Amino acid sequence: MTRYFHPRALMSLTYVACLLITACYTLWLYAMGYYRELMVPLFITLLLITAVLLHCGRALSPYGPRAILLASAYIGVSSAFYFGLAHSLLWLGLPVAAAFVLLPHWSALCLNLLYTPLWWLIPPVESDLFPLSFGYLAIILMFALPPWELARRHALLRASDPHDNECDAYDIDTLKERLSNEFQRARLLDKRLAVLVLHLPQLDMAEEQFGLRTKKALLEALCSEVNRRCRDHDLLGRLGGANFWLVLPDTSESGALLVRERLYRALSRRVLIETGPLEARIGVCLPRPDERFTRFILRLERLSETLHRH
Incomplete structure (x- = not known):
């Protein structure tokens, strides 16, 4: 009705x-x-x-x-x-x-x-x-x-759906599990791995000022732009709130920087009526030699907090 x-x-x-x-x-x-x-x-x-x-x-x-x-x-x-x-x-x-x-x-x-x-x-x-x-x-x-x-x-x-409840991204548990698999694969096969940490600052005020519909529109716009401009085996997951991780297997630091610039341009061209162009803060994080997975996760979480504060 x-x-x-x-x-x-x-x-x-x-x-x-x-x-x-x-x-x-x-x-x-x-x-x-x-x-x-x-x-x-x-x-x-x-x-x-x-x-x-x-x-x-x-x-x-x-x-x-x-x-x-x-x-x-x-x-x-x-x-x-x-x-x-x-x-x-x-x-x-x-x-x-x-x-x-x-x-x-x-x-x-x-x-x-x-x-x-x-x-x-x-x-x-x-x-x-x-x-x-x-x-x-x-x-x-x-x-x-x-x-x-x-x-x-x-x-x-x-419990059985690996995706987030509000957007087309993996939830945090599935994301960390898939990231652990990619981390071990890169370590065993001597492959490269990069992770982009994304923060959407407009999401913090969208629900308070414009309501839940605007918040969902922001999440859908971000996920659609990221998924459209990434490879099929790249993994986008939501850490919680306005923080996202984009896992880029077989990607060097220079390749991750190119992806970041491509996402900056794509998101700036996506305009919503209530909030205007999408704004995103994006950081790059790569595993260090002989670094444990738990230590790598801690660095990713700290980078997410840093982007959220700034």
């Missing part, structure tokens, strides 16, 4: 639809003469009018209208059970679904569990064989299990 509607417009449509449905139901109760059941829908209508007005005020927090909408769902369904309205069991899952849509997963789960004892105070409407509270707990479990399963699958995907 968010592909076709802005999230705020979607919420506005939700508030207006709930208000119209509740107002029409209130008028129907008044027309049919059900004055005993009329007060609760009338009160909910006033609450929803307040929620719509609060939602229209852009300077206010969006959590207030959502809390009112959620409270209206609980009040409306509870009153339907209390007055023994026909087919009220059909609406048992409405507040549960609203809680899981409007609140974070754990907050919705705790709220619904705290609300469970209230169902023991409401007499069963249609059947004594299946207690109402057990059905309510089953609905909570039905809504709670899919997010847990989705989180578990995402955790497995992150």
